[in-house]
Amino acid sequence: MSVRISEYATRSREAIRDRPEVRTAVTGATVAFDEKRRRAYGEVDADSWRRWAEGVKNHLLTHLDDYLAEAEAQLEANGADVHWARDADEARQIVLALAARHSARSVVKGKSMLTEEVELNPALERAGIEVYETDLGEYILQLLDEPPSHIVGPAIHKTLEQVQHLFADRLETDPGGDPDELARAARDVLRDAFINADMGITGGNFLVAETGTVALIENEGNIRLTTSLPRVHVALVGIEKLLPRMSDLAGFLQLTARAATGQPIGCFVSLVQGPASAPGDDGPEEVHVVLVDNGRTDVLLHEHAWEALRCVRCGACLNTCPVYRQTGGHAYGWVYSGPIGSVLDPGLLGLHEAMPLPFASSLCGACFDACPVRIPIPELLLSWREEAQQKGLTPWKERAALAGLATAATRPPLYRAAARIGTRLGATRAARKLPMLSDWSNDRDLPRPSPHTFRQLWRQGIK
Amino acid sequence: MKVALFVTCLADHYFAEAAADAVRLLRHLGCEVTFPDAQTCCGQPAYNAGMSREAVRMADHTMEVFADCEAVVLPSGSCATMVKKFYPRLMEEADRAVQAAALADRTFELAEFIMRRLGVTRLGDGLAGRRVALHQGCHALRELRLETEPAVLLEGAGAEVVPWEAAEECCGFGGLFSVKMTDVSAALADRKLDSLPRVDWVVSGDGGCILQLDGRGRARGDGVEFVHLATALWRGVDGWAGEAMAERDSGGRHGRSNGQAGRRLE
Numbered sequence A: 001m002s003v004r005i006s007e008y009a010t011r012s013r014e015a016i017r018d019r020p021e022v023r024t025a026v027t028g029a030t031v032a033f034d035e036k037r038r039r040a041y042g043e044v045d046a047d048s049w050r051r052w053a054e055g056v057k058n059h060l061l062t063h064l065d066d067y068l069a070e071a072e073a074q075l076e077a078n079g080a081d082v083h084w085a086r087d088a089d090e091a092r093q094i095v096l097a098l099a100a101r102h103s104a105r106s107v108v109k110g111k112s113m114l115t116e117e118v119e120l121n122p123a124l125e126r127a128g129i130e131v132y133e134t135d136l137g138e139y140i141l142q143l144l145d146e147p148p149s150h151i152v153g154p155a156i157h158k159t160l161e162q163v164q165h166l167f168a169d170r171l172e173t174d175p176g177g178d179p180d181e182l183a184r185a186a187r188d189v190l191r192d193a194f195i196n197a198d199m200g201i202t203g204g205n206f207l208v209a210e211t212g213t214v215a216l217i218e219n220e221g222n223i224r225l226t227t228s229l230p231r232v233h234v235a236l237v238g239i240e241k242l243l244p245r246m247s248d249l250a251g252f253l254q255l256t257a258r259a260a261t262g263q264p265i266g267c268f269v270s271l272v273q274g275p276a277s278a279p280g281d282d283g284p285e286e287v288h289v290v291l292v293d294n295g296r297t298d299v300l301l302h303e304h305a306w307e308a309l310r311c312v313r314c315g316a317c318l319n320t321c322p323v324y325r326q327t328g329g330h331a332y333g334w335v336y337s338g339p340i341g342s343v344l345d346p347g348l349l350g351l352h353e354a355m356p357l358p359f360a361s362s363l364c365g366a367c368f369d370a371c372p373v374r375i376p377i378p379e380l381l382l383s384w385r386e387e388a389q390q391k392g393l394t395p396w397k398e399r400a401a402l403a404g405l406a407t408a409a410t411r412p413p414l415y416r417a418a419a420r421i422g423t424r425l426g427a428t429r430a431a432r433k434l435p436m437l438s439d440w441s442n443d444r445d446l447p448r449p450s451p452h453t454f455r456q457l458w459r460q461g462i463k
Numbered sequence B: 001m002k003v004a005l006f007v008t009c010l011a012d013h014y015f016a017e018a019a020a021d022a023v024r025l026l027r028h029l030g031c032e033v034t035f036p037d038a039q040t041c042c043g044q045p046a047y048n049a050g051m052s053r054e055a056v057r058m059a060d061h062t063m064e065v066f067a068d069c070e071a072v073v074l075p076s077g078s079c080a081t082m083v084k085k086f087y088p089r090l091m092e093e094a095d096r097a098v099q100a101a102a103l104a105d106r107t108f109e110l111a112e113f114i115m116r117r118l119g120v121t122r123l124g125d126g127l128a129g130r131r132v133a134l135h136q137g138c139h140a141l142r143e144l145r146l147e148t149e150p151a152v153l154l155e156g157a158g159a160e161v162v163p164w165e166a167a168e169e170c171c172g173f174g175g176l177f178s179v180k181m182t183d184v185s186a187a188l189a190d191r192k193l194d195s196l197p198r199v200d201w202v203v204s205g206d207g208g209c210i211l212q213l214d215g216r217g218r219a220r221g222d223g224v225e226f227v228h229l230a231t232a233l234w235r236g237v238d239g240w241a242g243e244a245m246a247e248r249d250s251g252g253r254h255g256r257s258n259g260q261a262g263r264r265l266e
């Protein structure tokens, strides 16, 4: 997925003005998910769970080298092959080489944001390999040639009518078909794809270092098939997805499901231990785990941003985010959108590439309350903002105005005079020409100052 | 108790009467209110923009102005949060964490002060029959965790606080956010206004939120009336029966009603 973050202002405006159905669909779905998440948190001692999960991930991230070595050893002991990908290109080359070795003509895929991040599908297609996304939402988007707009619900920005129309057109379903009918039509296509696939590609929600187990959460059963039916299973896993022990996994499976969808646990949890142990046993003949860095080590070394690596990609912060709800994910311009995207993208891509995402937030703090691993997203946004100011990545007029405010605010008489002039000016038509207020006043009526300032009232005596 | 009012920039210029109502309310509850004249801006605009050096300068100034005050009260959840929560964080790097923490402990948002410091939950019944929607500023809600205080005080004064689907959602102000990301910010306000139930007033303890929602509401021609929490609470006292007043007065803690009943809203 190409990076279009710098177009955030225009693309968010277009989403709001020209595609109102996106806002309706996204708001409706995220409000419902957020409700379920709240209820599911309320059923348990969510605060303690979240603190525990934060602690486990912090421990992992501060001992990541050891746990990666342990995971590699365990995976190999289980008969899986481990590959290391420093960046997106290496990740693609590894998968392409595996596909070539097995003369793969067709692959099925489980939903994976990491494969979006490393742009795997286009690379496979260029190599002449047929790719089937088997998650229903991902399948819809593949037909439309659109990237996912949400970590958990990739097609959350689509309305039922749009999908009915698409399927009627492409799969010859009834134009008024209900969701079950539509799912059935997709299943018919995908069943053949599963049977004919030479290779199954997935991500990984967790990788337990102690046992070398890749854990995958889903609700549709397509990941179970992707990991078990084809002869070869390849899992791409970000290096931050590790968990130290098997006993940690139980907690994380439950907490992640509660955060993501409000479920006590996902409908399907697949634990991939390695290939089938004997010919004729269930499972693939080969299991490959590709451990992907692609900027994560840089994030880990960053003074503040490392906390974003605790992320379990549950999407709870997107669901609760009032900004995300207005535009959906595409406006953010890259794979990871919403609150987590705004703090992770600058780390993975470099701050310059990710501007203005740290500023695409009102800092309302709802994301922190929702996050199962307590990533202090508002604080991280602020530290990215600070870095952006120091590097001169923001408009100089803005910096000058704020520096001026600080100078005035430390000299009370100057401040009082400036504030009075500013307020009165802000209420006149001239304000529509002032650099910052002109945008404000396009969508809003100008603020009305009080007839007397409080200082004046105080001096007159308040009765 | 001696209380210093930190009026905040927006209240000084846009909600002056509401700030005056805060003074009336505090006096009514038996406080002696002072107004340190050298106060300016708490520094939040710079802090939110990531200009921490500038924010530190403003925080230093504010900490000096309010250094000797017994209690500092702000008619703004957002600016109160700046002093209570963000100064300690900000000043840690400037080596003045101790002073910042000391000021933080003595600083309160208005409703927070009334309930948590003074322990008062019943102001009067001046809001009897009023249907109000409560918009909590995000900082008041999620940083100060004033999840119940403003509603308890409003309901205690007789108001009906009407459920609102988007009650806890951000209005889209966010200071700099509303000028930098103006379209998205306006869309947030629309979500609030579109889901607003029928009410007499929308009450909020944050002037910034009111400027945003009222500005957008007027541009849309919604005709919604916004009232600052300080004014709503003072109106809650207004209808206080003389008898009850006298009872409280006998405790010697509270001043007599100052005859402002029926005073017109700004």
Ligand code: SF4
Pocket (backbone or CB within 6 Å): A151, A259, A310, A311, A312, A313, A314, A315, A316, A317, A318, A340, A367, A370, A371, A372, A373, A374, A375
């Ligand atoms: S940042 Fe937290 S809430 Fe958001 S996707 Fe990651 S784990 Fe979930």
